[in-house]
Amino acid sequence: MVSVPDLGIEIPEISQxxxxxxxxxxxxxxxxxxxxxxxxxxxxxxxxTLHDTTYRGEEHDYSMTLALTYAGDTMIELIEPQExxxxxxxxxxxxxxxxxxxxxFAFEDTEGVVATFEENGMPVLQSGIYGEVPYWYFDxxxxxxxxxxxxxxxxEAIPEPDxxxx
Numbered sequence: 257m258v259s260v261p262d263l264g265i266e267i268p269e270i271s272q273x274x275x276x277x278x279x280x281x282x283x284x285x286x287x288x289x290x291x292x293x294x295x296x297x298x299x300x301x302x303x304x305t306l307h308d309t310t311y312r313g314e315e316h317d318y319s320m321t322l323a324l325t326y327a328g329d330t331m332i333e334l335i336e337p338q339e340x341x342x343x344x345x346x347x348x349x350x351x352x353x354x355x356x357x358x359x360x361f362a363f364e365d366t367e368g369v370v371a372t373f374e375e376n377g378m379p380v381l382q383s384g385i386y387g388e389v390p391y392w393y394f395d396x397x398x399x400x401x402x403x404x405x406x407x408x409x410x411x412e413a414i415p416e417p418d419x420x421x422x
Contacts, residue, residue, distance in 0.1 A: 260399045261376045265369060272359035272406070274333035276347045280321045283334040283353075284421050287325075293332055296323040297417035301386055302338065305415060309384035311342055318342040318382075323421065331359075343382045343393055343404065351402075357393060359406035366390075366409040373405075388413040 277283035280298065288294040302319035309316060318340030325332050335356065337344035347356050363369050373394045374380065381404065383392045391408035 258398050263372050263376055265372055267360050268362040269360060270330060270358050271361040272331040272333055272357075273355070274335060274357045274359065274406070275354060276344050276356045277334050277336055277353050278348065280323050280334055280336040281421065283336070284323050287332065287334065288422075291327070293325050293327060294422065296325045296334075296421040298323050298419045298421055299386075299415070300338075300418045301384075306384055306386050308390075309382075310380065311340075311382050313379065316340065316342075318344075320344055324417075355403060357404040357406045358400075359408065361408050361411050363407060363409075366407055369407055378405075387415045 275283070275287075284294065284296045284298075288296075299322045300319070301322055303317065306319060309318060311318060319338040320342065321336045321338060323334040335344050337348065344356070347354070370380065370392050373396075378394045378396050378399070381393045381395050383390070385391075389408055389410050391406060393404050393406045396405040397403065
């Protein structure tokens with residue numbers, strides 16, 4: 257049994273549920289056809305818009321294609337890794353496609369949440385800034401049955417999507 261510290265953090269909402277996929281268009285088709293999700297906003301997370309990226313505590317370049325839509329008030333995200341090793345390529349290699357992380361974007365003190373996770377032995381696995389939107393993924397897979405936790409801030413500054421689908 258894994259020891260789980262009491263972080264004293266209250267999650268106001270689950271803002272996002274995210275899945276890693278091999279092919280973004282195929283993923284959008286499958287989630288759309290089966291669950292009626294869509295339309296999708298598709299983003300290319302790559303330099304120079306994606307910058308200050310880290311992976312497992314080191315500066316590291318990676319890129320990915322994201323597709324976002326909503327189921328009610330919850331954002332559904334599909335992620336197709338592109339260039340560079342990342343927590344997404346790790347997931348595909350170890351588990352194949354599937355549930356990758358849940359996220360909360362509603363914290364009043366996001367940087368304080370980041371510090372609390374790190375101080376309690378759940379370091380940042382991967383981070384970066386997309387435009388002016390910083391994000392952090394934490395090493396929570398042992399505590400949350402294989403699921404990673406993410407937070408981000410300044411989401412209102414996210415750039416316009418590169419395309420919409422369908």
